[in-house]
Structure formats: structure tokens, C-alpha cells
Amino acid sequence: MVTSSIxxxxxxxxxxxxxxxxxxxxxxxxxxxxxxxxxAGLDPLHVVWLRVTGAALVMLPLAVRHRALLRQRPALLAGFGLLAVAGVQACYFAALSRIPVGVALLIEYLAPALVLGWVRFVRRRPVSRAAVLGVVLAAGGLACVVEVWSGLGFDPLGLLLALGAAGCQTGYFVLSDQGTGSGRAAPDPLGVIAYGLLVGAVALTAVSRPWTMDWTVLAGTAHLDGTPVPAAVLLGWIVLIATVLAYVTGVVSVRRLTPQVAGVVACLEAVVATVLAWVLLGEHLSAPQVAGGAVVLLGALIAQSSTPAEGAAEPVAGGGTDRTLSARGSAA
Known part of the structure; x- marks a missing residue:
């Protein structure tokens, strides 16, 4: 069995x-x-490429250490890299260029509800009533977040991109559910993350064409609600803190806690992102949007932690540590 010290x-x-x-x-x-x-002038895909490639280089020693995964789980590594890394982050960052940070992340948190929809209507496996309640709450909360009564006040393409991020995360959950009952040794989560970043970096290189990037932007400054900040400092934060540290601590936390408990804490990510965007970027949400966001998180939490109906196989959203890799289930 491939394991790590954590x-x-x-x-x-x-x-x-x-x-x-x-x-x-x-x-x-x-x-x-x-x-x-x-x-400041960087294309969203270029920012994603910088984030994923930088994190992949930092975690390269882990990839070398767990190189046996290339032979043991090639499909899982490809799925994680293309969906949970490249797909989720590309859609999320592209959505950021059009809609507020908090709204984009709250829409992405529909993934657990989408997974249960896949389990119920595609796989035709029963789900619990609590899971159905979670889906209903998440859908209702999303309607408040995007303010459907005002005719979708946000950029429709931005909302579509955020839904794409949720869809990619859902695809990874579904992919990682395949073959989990076969009794095979569980892959080391840090090894999967390291190779997922490498796969994502290669895929994003082909899509984003970083050689066309305006590299001078990184030598200049960007602005947080009018306050100038060195662009290199922001990039360093994205790579080292928001990616490498976030993934590693996510895996460690799930190993010390149950996935459900860690998932509760992980839901704070959307709250943190919304508050930081409010304070640092001046992106204010209305009272109905804040209330809707709370309902989305509640619905996602119920959907993620609900157990299946008695006698049914365990749904993906309620999977164990090795199935989700971290409390969040993916990088975003």
C-alpha cells in the first residue's frame, strides 16, 4: 500500500x-x-498557468517520490489533473474576470449537489432525504445569490464559467468513485496532487500559450481596491499559500479528522473569500445575496455529508479520505 508519513x-x-x-x-x-x-493585464488562463506550474515545480519532489502512481493509477492522475486542477481553476479564474469572487466560489460549491444528481438520475442509486434537502437548499440559495428576480444582474458568461468550475469538480468526484470498491491500495493523496498539478500544467501550457503572456505585468504593481501591491507578491501568495500550503494542509486535516468534519471547516473557504473580496476589493454583496450564500453552503454541506439510503452503495459526495483527496475535494 502506498502511504505517506501523514x-x-x-x-x-x-x-x-x-x-x-x-x-x-x-x-x-x-x-x-x-x-x-x-x-492589471494578465489573461485569466495565464494566471492559472502560473499558479499550477509554480505549484507543480514546488511539489515535484513528491511526484518523484511517488512515481509508482504513474503505473498504478494513470486514469486517476489524468482525471485529477485535467478536471480538478486545470478545468476547475481555469473556469473559476475566468469567471473572476466577470463576476464577484464570492459569487463565483458559491456557485462552485454546487458540486456536491451535482454529484448527488449524478448518483440519483444517471447511476440510478437511491439517496437519502437529507441529501435531496441539501440539493434543494443549494439551488434555492443560488437563486438568491444571482438575484434571479432582477433578471440575472451578473454577466451570464461569468455565471456559466462558474458553473463550469462546479461541473469539472463534479466530474472529478465521479471519476474518482470508479473502482473504489475493487480493494486496490488507496493512492497517496499528496502524490496524486503532485502529479495532478504536473498534468494540469502540461494541459494549460497547450491551452494558455504562456509564451504570449505579457511578462512585464509581473514586474509591476497591481491594485487591491486602489492600494498598489507588487504583482510578484500576489503571484507568490497564489502559488505558495493558496495552492501548495492549501492542498497539503487540506490532506493533513482530513487524515486527522473525518472527511465530514473537515468538509464543514472547508466550507469556510467561501466565507473567507467573500469577506476578503469585500474588504480588499470592495466587492459588496446585498443582504439577499449573503443570505443566499449561507443557504448554498448549508445545502452543499448537507449534500456532502449525507449518508445514502440504507442498502445503497456509498455515493461519491459522502466518500472517504482517499476518494476526495482533501476536505475541499479539489483545488480552486
Whole structure:
């Protein structure tokens, strides 16, 4: 069995909760740091490429250490790299250029509800009533977030891109559910993340064509609601804190806690992102949007942690540690 030193579940739930909180805080700051770079002149795909490629280089030693995964789980590595890394982040960052950070992330949090829809209507496996309630709450909360009564006040393409991020995350959950009952040794999550970043970097290189990037932007400054900040500092935050630290602490927290408990803390990511965007970028949400966001998170939480109906196979959204890789389930 391929394991890492963090695979042993150590005592101390308080420490695990603290690490999960660090992961949520780290993930939550990615959009706030990326949006000023996009506003400064970088294409959203170029920002994603910089983030993924930089993180892949940092985690390259882990990829070398777990090189056996290339032979053991090639489909899982490809799926994680193309969907959970390249797909989710490309759609999310592209959405940031058109809609507020908090709205984009809240829409992405529909993924657990979408997974349950796949389980119920495509796989035709029963789900619990609590799971159905979670889906209904998430859909109703989303209607408040996008203010459907005003005729979708946000950019429709931005909303579509955010839904694309949720769809890519859903695709990864579904992919990683395949063959989990076969009794094969669970892959090391950090190894999967390292190779997923490498696969994502290669895919994004072909799509984003970084040689066309305006590299001079990184030598200049970007603005956080009018405050100048070195662009290189924002990029360093995105790569080292919002990606490498966020993924590693996410895996560690799930190993110390149950996936459900870690998932509760991970939902703070959307709250952190919304608050930071409010304070640092001046992106204010209305009272109905804030209330709708809370309902989306509640619905996603119920959908993610609900157990299936008795006698049914375990749905993806309620999967274990090795199935989701981290409390968040993917990078965003």
C-alpha cells in the first residue's frame, strides 16, 4: 500500500481543526489575489498557468517520490489533473474576470449537489432525504445569490464559467468513485496532487500559450481596491499559500479528522473569500445575496455529508479520505 508519513491518523482533533482552518483560509485567498493580476493585464488562463506550474515545480519532489502512481493509477492522475486542477481553476479564474469572487466560489460549491444528481438520475442509486434537502437548499440559495428576480444582474458568461468550475469538480468526484470498491491500495493523496498539478500544467501550457503572456505585468504593481501591491507578491501568495500550503494542509486535516468534519471547516473557504473580496476589493454583496450564500453552503454541506439510503452503495459526495483527496475535494 502506498502511504505517506501523514497517512497515520495522529491524535488531537483540535490540531486537525486548526490545520483544516488554515487550509480553508489559504484556499479562500486565491481569488482575491488573482483578480488584481487579471485587472492589471494578465489573461485569466495565464494566471492559472502560473499558479499550477509554480505549484507543480514546488511539489515535484513528491511526484518523484511517488512515481509508482504513474503505473498504478494513470486514469486517476489524468482525471485529477485535467478536471480538478486545470478545468476547475481555469473556469473559476475566468469567471473572476466577470463576476464577484464570492459569487463565483458559491456557485462552485454546487458540486456536491451535482454529484448527488449524478448518483440519483444517471447511476440510478437511491439517496437519502437529507441529501435531496441539501440539493434543494443549494439551488434555492443560488437563486438568491444571482438575484434571479432582477433578471440575472451578473454577466451570464461569468455565471456559466462558474458553473463550469462546479461541473469539472463534479466530474472529478465521479471519476474518482470508479473502482473504489475493487480493494486496490488507496493512492497517496499528496502524490496524486503532485502529479495532478504536473498534468494540469502540461494541459494549460497547450491551452494558455504562456509564451504570449505579457511578462512585464509581473514586474509591476497591481491594485487591491486602489492600494498598489507588487504583482510578484500576489503571484507568490497564489502559488505558495493558496495552492501548495492549501492542498497539503487540506490532506493533513482530513487524515486527522473525518472527511465530514473537515468538509464543514472547508466550507469556510467561501466565507473567507467573500469577506476578503469585500474588504480588499470592495466587492459588496446585498443582504439577499449573503443570505443566499449561507443557504448554498448549508445545502452543499448537507449534500456532502449525507449518508445514502440504507442498502445503497456509498455515493461519491459522502466518500472517504482517499476518494476526495482533501476536505475541499479539489483545488480552486
Amino acid at each position: 497517512g497515520r491518523r495522529p491524535p488531537g482533533k483540535a490540531v486537525g481543526l486548526g490545520i483544516a482552518l488554515v487550509s480553508a483560509l489559504s484556499f479562500g485567498g486565491s481569488g482575491v489575489a488573482a483578480k488584481p493580476l487579471i485587472a
